[in-house]
Amino acid sequence: MDLxxxxxxxxxxxxxxxxxxxxxxxxxxxxxxxxxxxxNLGIEGIMTMGAMVAWMWxxxxxDLWTAVLVAAIFGALxxxxxxxxSVYLGVSQHVTGIGITLLASALSYxxxxxxLPDVTTPPKIDPFKPYPIPGLSELPFLGExxxxxxxxxxxxxLLVPVVGxxxxxxxxxxxxxxxxxNPMAVEAQGIDVHRLRTAAVMLGSAFMAVGGAFxxxxxxxxxxxxxxxxxxxxxxxLVIFASWRPGKALLGALLFAAFEAxxxxxxQSASAFIPYQFFLMMPYVLSILAMxxxxxxxxxxxxxxxxxxxxxR
Amino acid sequence: xxxxxxxxAVDAGVQPVLRLSGITKRFGAxxxxxxxxxxxxxxxxxxxxxxxxxxxxxxxSILFGHYVADEGGIEAxxxxxxxxxxxxxxxxxxxxxxxHFTLGENLSVLDNIVxxxxxxxxxxxxxxxxxxxxxxxxxxxxxxxxxxxLVRDLSVGERQRVEILKALYRGARILILDEPTAVLTPxxxxxxxxxxxxxxxxxxxxxxxxxxxxxxxxxxxxxxxxRQGSLVADFPIAEASRESLAEAMVGRAVALPERNxxxxxxTVLAMRNLSLRNGDGQTLLKNVTLTLRAREVLGIxxxxxxxxxxxxxxxxxxxxxxxGDLEVLGEAVTRVSxxxxxxxxxxxxxxxxxxxxxxxxxxxxxNLVLEVYGDSRFSRLGFLKGTAIRRNAETLIEDFDIRGxxxxxxxxxxxxxxxxKVILARVLTEKPKVILANQPTxxxxxxxxxTMQRLLFEACAGGAGVILISEDLEELLQMSxxxxxxxxxxxxxxxxxxxADLRTLGLMMAGHSPAEAIDAP
Numbered sequence: 001m002d003l004x005x006x007x008x009x010x011x012x013x014x015x016x017x018x019x020x021x022x023x024x025x026x027x028x029x030x031x032x033x034x035x036x037x038x039x040n041l042g043i044e045g046i047m048t049m050g051a052m053v054a055w056m057w058x059x060x061x062x063d064l065w066t067a068v069l070v071a072a073i074f075g076a077l078x079x080x081x082x083x084x085x086s087v088y089l090g091v092s093q094h095v096t097g098i099g100i101t102l103l104a105s106a107l108s109y110x111x112x113x114x115x116l117p118d119v120t121t122p123p124k125i126d127p128f129k130p131y132p133i134p135g136l137s138e139l140p141f142l143g144e145x146x147x148x149x150x151x152x153x154x155x156x157x158l159l160v161p162v163v164g165x166x167x168x169x170x171x172x173x174x175x176x177x178x179x180x181x182n183p184m185a186v187e188a189q190g191i192d193v194h195r196l197r198t199a200a201v202m203l204g205s206a207f208m209a210v211g212g213a214f215x216x217x218x219x220x221x222x223x224x225x226x227x228x229x230x231x232x233x234x235x236x237x238l239v240i241f242a243s244w245r246p247g248k249a250l251l252g253a254l255l256f257a258a259f260e261a262x263x264x265x266x267x268q269s270a271s272a273f274i275p276y277q278f279f280l281m282m283p284y285v286l287s288i289l290a291m292x293x294x295x296x297x298x299x300x301x302x303x304x305x306x307x308x309x310x311x312x313r
Numbered sequence: 314x315x316x317x318x319x320x321x322a323v324d325a326g327v328q329p330v331l332r333l334s335g336i337t338k339r340f341g342a343x344x345x346x347x348x349x350x351x352x353x354x355x356x357x358x359x360x361x362x363x364x365x366x367x368x369x370x371x372x373x374s375i376l377f378g379h380y381v382a383d384e385g386g387i388e389a390x391x392x393x394x395x396x397x398x399x400x401x402x403x404x405x406x407x408x409x410x411x412x413h414f415t416l417g418e419n420l421s422v423l424d425n426i427v428x429x430x431x432x433x434x435x436x437x438x439x440x441x442x443x444x445x446x447x448x449x450x451x452x453x454x455x456x457x458x459x460x461x462x463l464v465r466d467l468s469v470g471e472r473q474r475v476e477i478l479k480a481l482y483r484g485a486r487i488l489i490l491d492e493p494t495a496v497l498t499p500x501x502x503x504x505x506x507x508x509x510x511x512x513x514x515x516x517x518x519x520x521x522x523x524x525x526x527x528x529x530x531x532x533x534x535x536x537x538x539x540r541q542g543s544l545v546a547d548f549p550i551a552e553a554s555r556e557s558l559a560e561a562m563v564g565r566a567v568a569l570p571e572r573n574x575x576x577x578x579x580t581v582l583a584m585r586n587l588s589l590r591n592g593d594g595q596t597l598l599k600n601v602t603l604t605l606r607a608r609e610v611l612g613i614x615x616x617x618x619x620x621x622x623x624x625x626x627x628x629x630x631x632x633x634x635x636x637g638d639l640e641v642l643g644e645a646v647t648r649v650s651x652x653x654x655x656x657x658x659x660x661x662x663x664x665x666x667x668x669x670x671x672x673x674x675x676x677x678x679x680n681l682v683l684e685v686y687g688d689s690r691f692s693r694l695g696f697l698k699g700t701a702i703r704r705n706a707e708t709l710i711e712d713f714d715i716r717g718x719x720x721x722x723x724x725x726x727x728x729x730x731x732x733x734k735v736i737l738a739r740v741l742t743e744k745p746k747v748i749l750a751n752q753p754t755x756x757x758x759x760x761x762x763x764t765m766q767r768l769l770f771e772a773c774a775g776g777a778g779v780i781l782i783s784e785d786l787e788e789l790l791q792m793s794x795x796x797x798x799x800x801x802x803x804x805x806x807x808x809x810x811x812x813a814d815l816r817t818l819g820l821m822m823a824g825h826s827p828a829e830a831i832d833a834p
Contacts, residue, residue: 169438171431174420178428181417188377188415189429190400299419299465 006265013145015264017153018219020250020257022047024156025211026235027242027249028163029204033079034239035167036200037180037303038086041097043208044232045104046078050209052108055216055223056115058125067217068152068210075209078104079202087197090307101232109225122222128152150218152210157250159207164246176200180301183308193308208232234287241291243298255290259283328391330355330518331376331407331487336385338371345371347542348385353487358509358519360533360550362526364562364758365729367539369522370412373489377409378402389487408480412491412522414472418465422458423447426479450481454511455504469616470501477508488512489520494528498616499786499819506532524562526555527787540564559759567759570767572792573774578607580643581778582628582659582747587637589623589802597623599802601637605747605778610769611807612793613782614818620802621782622664625751628780629661630654642746655684660745662736664752664782666729670736673725677718678706681739713738713768730761737768748772751782766792786818800824 006012026043033040040046050071057067078100085096116123128150136147167173175196179186183193211231216223234256242248260283267279331353338346345368353359363369374380376387381397388394389405402409416425427443444460451458456474464472473493480488494502509519509532523529529536529550536553538546538561546561560566582605589598598620605611615621626632627639630651639646641657654661663669671680682691682702691701706720715734718727724735733753740748750769754762769792773779783789789796790810797807798821805827820830 171427171429171435171438172433174424174428174438175433177420178417178424181419182415184411184413185415185417185425185428187379188399188409188411190398190403191429191433302418 003266006262010141010144012261012265013141014148015261016254016257017145017149018257019260020253021150021153021156021219022211022214022231023235023238023253023256024160024250025207025214026232027238027253028156028159028246029075029207029211030235030239031242031244031246031249032163032167032176032204032207033201034304035180035244035301036176036197036204037183037301037306037308038083038197038201039093039097039236039305040079040082040100040201040204040208041094041236042078042082042100042104042205043097043235044228044230045101045108046075046205046208047212047215047228047232048105048108049078050075050212051216051227052112052212052223053209054213055125056112058127058217059123064128064217068213071209071213072206075206075212076202078209079205080198082205083194083198083201086307087194087201090309093305093307105228112223122224124221125217127216127221128218150214152214152218156211156214160246160250167246177301180303183303183306187308197308208235211235237287237291240295240298240300241287243295244301248294252290252294256283256287259286327354329353330390331520332388333372333376334386334388336372336375336382336387338368338375338380338382344542346375346382349539349542349544350385351537351544351547353518353520354535355518356513356516357534358513358521358532360529360536361520361522361539362524362529362536362558362562363539364524365756366541366758367562368542369539370491372539373409373491373520373522376402377407377489403483403485406484406486407489408477408483408485408487409489410473410476410480410491410493412493412495414476416464416472416475418463420464421460422462422464422467422475422478423460425464425475426460426482430483447478447482450478453515454481455508469496470498470505473497473505481512486516487518487520489522491522492524493521494523494525496617498822499815500823502528526558529558530555538562563759565760567763569763569791570770572610572770572794574794575608575774577609577794578776580604581607581641582780583638583640585638585640587627587634587639589627589632589634596802598627598634598804601802601804603797603804603807605780607746607776607778608773609794610773610779610781610792612789612796612810613780613799613804614786614789614796614822615782615784615799616822617784619799619822620804621751621799623802624799624804625661625664625749625782628654628659628747628749629663630659655743658744658746660740660743660748660777662733662740662748662750662753664755666732666736671724671732673723675724676721677710677715677724677727677735678702678720680724680735681706681709684739685743709738709742713741714764728761730757730764733757733761733765734768737765741768741772744775745772745777748777748779749782750779752784753781754783754785754788762788786815789818790815798822 026047030040030043053074054067054071057070058064082096082100085091086093130148131151133147137143167177175186175191179193179196187193212228215227238249238252241252263279263282267276329352333349333351336346336349349372361369375382378397378399378401386393389407394405395401423440423444426447431438447460456478458471458474464475497505513519521533533550535549537544538558540562584601584603587598587601590596613621627634630649630653633649641659667673682705686692686697691698703720710718713734715731717731724732753765757765769779781792790813793810795807796810796813798805798818800822805821817830821827
């Protein structure tokens with residue numbers, strides 16, 4: 001095997017960008033929730049739900065972009081459920097989040113089985129095709145890596161600066177960051193803490209669901225059980241890795257995707273003498289190491305996990 | 314002292330800027346505010362005085378819309394103020410600086426100030442204009458601050474400036490300050506008072522909540538006193554004296570215990586060049602040297618966070634020093650543990666009685682044997698002796714006059730003063746040679762604080778040495794025989810209390826050497 005061969009191959013870099021896409025959606029979504037002070041452990045289930053409904057929408061004859069919207073709506077609804085418990089009732093965010101994950105994944109599989117009781121092999125749909133951006137895709141190397149991707153990948157990468165601008169350059173973003181730091185300060189300005197947090201959780205959950213949808217209607221063309229495969233949990237780790245900053249979140253997603261893409265290729269060429277499980281493990285081990293290095297000085301939102309009750313201090 | 318202009322102003326028929334009429338607020342069976350009526354004149358500093366739990370903060374929370382009053386109404390600048398809406402209070406020109414700051418630590422000063430002042434849905438922010446406006450305000454009122462700094466890097470005094478700027482930025486004409494000086498050094502208090510004067514000169518009106526009599530006397534034009542939810546006094550400061558205010562606050566005359574200088578005995582505690590670092594390698598204590606003798610009170614002053622916690626932990630046996638020697642009763646202590654320190658006769662009154670002083674859910678009798686339950690008096694073969702524990706509690710409740718308690722009362726239900734008595738009873742009954750009293754009167758009312766001080770004096774007369782850590786300089790000067798100052802983990806040499814005064818200690822607390830502090834103009 002030759003690492004150099006892998007690093008100079010266009011396929012590796014293009015795969016890296018593709019694999020980073022659902023992580024970018026999920027990490028941005030989780031980041032928005034946590035910046036508002038709500039840990040959303042429902043992410044794994046919400047991504048599953050997004051993957052299922054988007055795929056089902058297209059399978060039933062719907063349009064691809066509408067499917068993305070449907071996934072976002074379902075994500076937002078589960079976000080609403082999450083904040084109903086964790087924000088309004090002040091229930092433990094850990095318990096609520098895990099409950100949402102169990103509920104949303106189980107409901108997705110259940111609905112899939114109910115709607116398609118007779119199929120044995122997962123049916124296929126016609127997914128998003130790569131859309132070469134005119135002009136830019138002609139560029140050597142970069143053209144193929146960055147500008148010959150699925151439209152959802154472009155959307156994910158565009159969302160990074162959009163979320164960054166929203167958080168750091170708008171009054172609403174400032175209020176959202178503050179509500180995760182010190183909800184009393186937000187309340188004292190006459191802004192409704194519960195509504196603001198709920199809005200953030202709903203928006204973040206919509207992002208997560210679109211991340212799940214990317215898997216079924218863009219990179220693959222089918223839905224099967226266990227297909228999110230821990231990506232949601234990785235996003236939670238990436239938020240910490242990123243110190244709750246959108247730009248670093250993109251970096252983290254790309255890094256993890258790089259380990260993942262590398263792992264597949266090294267496995268193919270080297271599994272003769274090293275067990276393939278070792279390579280499967282590699283992205284996670286490297287992520288943990290990177291996280292330890294990156295998150296030591298992380299300044300986490302001060303009010304993360306702390307429910308806000310009006311009239312208490 | 315400002316001229317007594319208020320009565321004249323009232324006579325002239327000047328509209329009060331704020332009028333509270335008949336405010337009543339109940340929390341269950343407790344009446345926190347009982348038909349309170351108050352007026353604030355333009356350009357006036359009104360001090361709202363009262364003990365903890367007298368209802369000051371509740372009243373101001375109603376004014377600012379955090380709570381809704383059960384009865385009564387508020388008028389600001391002649392217009393009725395809608396209840397329960399901070400937003401309405403802000404737009405009526407009321408600004409509040411909470412005792413516990415409402416700042417986002419990981420956000421910049423600028424972010425903290427502009428939050429909520431722009432339309433939530435606008436797509437951008439005009440940071441440049443906001444920054445200029447903040448700079449103008451800061452200059453006008455002497456509130457020096459850099460807009461780009463993160464709040465977590467600011468000192469407490471600077472954070473308070475941010476809070477005040479926040480209110481001014483919103484065009485506040487009435488400023489409510491809840492215990493603003495509790496966290497400041499004497500020098501910071503001075504510059505803070507200068508700021509208040511500048512604001513009043515500018516036409517603002519200020520309500521200043523406090524329980525410190527000398528500050529009220531120094532800055533207020535008029536004083537209103539709350540006791541147990543009722544307004545018991547409201548008069549111009551010229552007609553008030555410290556004694557009359559103290560009596561109005563407590564409802565009876567309070568005799569403050571007097572320190573009698575005793576002849577100090579043998580050295581009971583010695584520290585030589587002790588240093589302590591935390592897990593991250595940060596220095597908490599550096600070359601701390603002190604000696605404590607029997608029958609004396611050694612006061613430790615300092616702005617909180619300068620090593621008081623580490624010193625207390627060390628004496629409690631919770632941490633082991635990295636360098637230096639520690640001697641108790643002339644014997645070197647090498648293996649440090651809480652049990653070892655107890656066995657050597659160190660009694661501990663911890664800083665936070667709820668968190669580390671007592672176990673709130675345990676009965677009073679259990680808390681009273683918490684440090685000695687393994688002793689043969691209270692257990693045999695690993696089983697507790699119920700009767701002995703009960704009898705011990707009955708004796709101590711009687712001796713220390715712990716009110717509202719019988720042996721099986723849940724400790725949480727006691728008042729702060731009585732909870733503190735439980736701790737002191739537990740400590741003093743073991744006849745300790747060294748008593749570590751960390752903020753023993755914090756949060757107590759004047760009467761309870763006086764009791765704590767009297768008990769400590771008695772223990773001292775009985776032969777114990779007392780280390781008194783306190784942020785209340787007046788208490789230190791009143792109680793100590795010698796005073797030392799902790800600054801960034803370094804302890805100054807102890808000076809006799811006769812040589813110390815508020816100004817000297819204040820300068821030393823800000824990092825000046827004793828020589829500088831005494832020579833400073």
